[in-house]
Amino acid sequence: MVTFDQIYRFLDERFPRSLSSDWDNDGIMLAPASPEVKRVLISLDVTASAAEYAEENGFNLIISHHPLIFKPLKSVQSPKLLSLIRGGIGVMSFHTRLDAGSGGVNDTLASLLELNLVTGFGPTGEAPAGRIGMLPAPMTVAEFTDELTGLLGCTAIEAAVCGTRIERLAVLGGDGKDYYEAALAAGADAYLTGSMSYNSLLDASEGGMSVFAAGHYQTEQPVCDSLAELLNDAFCLDIEVFECNPILTY
Secondary structure (H helix, E strand, O other), X not given: OOEHHHHHHHHHHHOOHHXXXXXXXXXXXXXXXXXXXXXXXXXXXXXXXXXXHHHHOOOOEEEEOOOOOOOOOOOOOOHHHHHHHHOOOEEEEOOHHHHHOOOOHHHHHHHHOOOXXXXXXXXXXXXXXXXXXEEEEEEEHHHHHHHHHHHHOOOOOEEEOOOOEEEEEEEEEEEOHHHHHHHHHOOOXXXXXXXXXXXXXXXXXXXXXXXXXXXXHHHHOHHHHHHHHHHHHHOOOEEEEEOOOOOOOO
């Protein structure tokens, strides 16, 4: 028998809370009705569709990247939360510690892009969530965007292009505006992230380093497969990765 506590302890050791940002809320979101874990659903977010799918298909644990509960609750009225509670489904979320941790969001991105000589980077005083390394061979901007579309399934890429050659690449999944200066200081030719504000991209266009915003979901979803592989190696469990993006691009 594999228990909820066993899985949480395993992931908590692999991605310790010491890596979490101070503002974050991660860890155990909902304790399950039963300690035994029968089926595990891994999802970037605990969306209403993910909760419904878990309840209808016998999953009693959801592991997510983004926290199910982020702000303090004054009452429990959300139909999604109520359905999870009624179904006895446990939820654990690993957010910024999964960004920074070994084998997490940004190591997964670096691996997909086959970066070499990978090291961490980040703002001074924080865990180095970002990763920077060398592409297997230099790429043009067109070659790089084609590569991203194939690897990440991007539906749209926003780019602030400075130069035509990309060799040293910094990566940070999700919202990357706070790491732009650190990527530039680390000597990157280009910076791949999920999303940047308009003003941040405008500034980047004059900053000397190309920036590619390839989608928050698209740059973080690959970690779900990494988590599934990690848990499959550690436990004998029925595990499924759920595609949960409710945001469409037209």
